[in-house]
Amino acid sequence: xxxxxxxxxxxxxxxxxxxxxxxxxxxxxxxxxxxxxxxxxxxxxxxxxxxxxxxxxxxxxxxxxxxxxxxxxxxxxxxxxxxxxxxxxxxxxxxxxxxx
Numbered sequence: 001x002x003x004x005x006x007x008x009x010x011x012x013x014x015x016x017x018x019x020x021x022x023x024x025x026x027x028x029x030x031x032x033x034x035x036x037x038x039x040x041x042x043x044x045x046x047x048x049x050x051x052x053x054x055x056x057x058x059x060x061x062x063x064x065x066x067x068x069x070x071x072x073x074x075x076x077x078x079x080x081x082x083x084x085x086x087x088x089x090x091x092x093x094x095x096x097x098x099x100x
Contacts, residue, residue, distance in 0.1 A: 012074060015047060018067035019060025024051030 015022045026042045047053065055064060062070070 009074065012070055015067065017061045018064055019056055019058055020064070020067075021052065021054040021057035022047060022050045023053075024049075 011017060025045060025047070027045050028039055028041050029043055030037050030039050032038075
């Protein structure tokens with residue numbers, strides 16, 4: 001079975017591999033839209049805002065400081081591409097696709 005990029009990223013983002021038990025990593029939100037309550041599910045919360053966060057809960061693959069460094073490195077591409085998108089909101093490829 002081939003290793004998939006999304007599986008590797010999912011494992012690296014999971015605090016479990018740093019020996020942490022986290023409960024309440026996502027939250028549900030309710031908004032009133034057109035006079036009716038609309039619920040949305042699965043909104044990620046910052047790890048420090050989890051309902052339960054037990055460090056050193058079990059044996060880890062990496063220590064906590066290394067896990068936090070990994071999280072910063074994983075968010076770097078998002079920050080980079082977001083800044084790139086802001087610098088050039090209408091890249092040539094988008095113009096080409098719109099011209100058809």
